[in-house]
Amino acid sequence: MAEFGAQFLEWSIDIAYVAIMMSFALTVFRLLRGPTLADRVVSLDMMALLGIVFIGVFSLSTGVYAYLDVAIALALIGFLATVAFARYIYRGALAERRGSDVPDEGDDS
Amino acid sequence: MIDFISGIFILLGAAFALIAGIGLFRLPDVYLRMHAATKAGTLGAGLVLLALALDAQQLQVAARAIAGILFLLFTAPIAAHLLGRAGYLSGSPLWTKTRFDELSEKYDADGRRLNGTPPEELRRGSAHRGDKDGASE
Numbered sequence: 001m002a003e004f005g006a007q008f009l010e011w012s013i014d015i016a017y018v019a020i021m022m023s024f025a026l027t028v029f030r031l032l033r034g035p036t037l038a039d040r041v042v043s044l045d046m047m048a049l050l051g052i053v054f055i056g057v058f059s060l061s062t063g064v065y066a067y068l069d070v071a072i073a074l075a076l077i078g079f080l081a082t083v084a085f086a087r088y089i090y091r092g093a094l095a096e097r098r099g100s101d102v103p104d105e106g107d108d109s
Numbered sequence: 110m111i112d113f114i115s116g117i118f119i120l121l122g123a124a125f126a127l128i129a130g131i132g133l134f135r136l137p138d139v140y141l142r143m144h145a146a147t148k149a150g151t152l153g154a155g156l157v158l159l160a161l162a163l164d165a166q167q168l169q170v171a172a173r174a175i176a177g178i179l180f181l182l183f184t185a186p187i188a189a190h191l192l193g194r195a196g197y198l199s200g201s202p203l204w205t206k207t208r209f210d211e212l213s214e215k216y217d218a219d220g221r222r223l224n225g226t227p228p229e230e231l232r233r234g235s236a237h238r239g240d241k242d243g244a245s246e
């Protein structure tokens with residue numbers, strides 16, 4: 001049973017690497033293709049998540065648990081980057097609206 | 110036995126990561142793609158970290174892994190909300206088969222505030238969503 005468990009764990013680690021690779025390829029496709037900036041930011045966010053998944057699997061397969069700290073830091077950086085990009089898109093949208101919508105609709109603030 | 114359980118968790122997590130990637134690839138607009146990436150992606154990362162916590166069998170590693178899961182669960186909705194709002198205001202197109210856009214016409218001209226139903230009317234319950242068409246005025 002223990003033999004089989006260890007063997008199963010190795011297989012599932014290999015399968016997980018393949019799945020992460022395929023997911024990464026699809027994400028990169030969306031990053032290159034994505035019609036709007038928001039699509040690309042969603043894809044970048046997903047890449048940070050996939051990095052966390054990869055580090056988790058890698059840390060499990062090598063037994064070097066120090067990589068877990070890298071995963072947590074990557075989660076933090078991914079979150080901050082997404083928030084910063086969202087603010088950037090939001091600011092851009094506000095500026096665009098101020099430029100185009102104010103002339104025909106009175107500013108009532 | 111622990112090997113077996115954490116292997117299953119790894120497989121599940123990788124499957125969710127793959128599903129999130131497929132969703133990102135196939136779904137038709139930003140909001141649906143965000144739905145795939147945020148929910149399935151977070152679940153995949155959480156399951157893999159859980160497998161790591163089970164497999165390590167050390168308290169400090171498990172504590173860090175669970176802290177990572179909690180961090181992901183707390184931050185993913187915030188990031189997705191901000192990004193969805195920014196994408197909506199910047200005019201990312203909805204899918205052509207979208208039936209309802211409940212936010213349309215509800216942002217005021219400079220996009221800072223929602224000017225839907227005023228709060229006192231909501232409290233009175235006169236213009237509740239349960240009405241047939243919502244907008245009675």
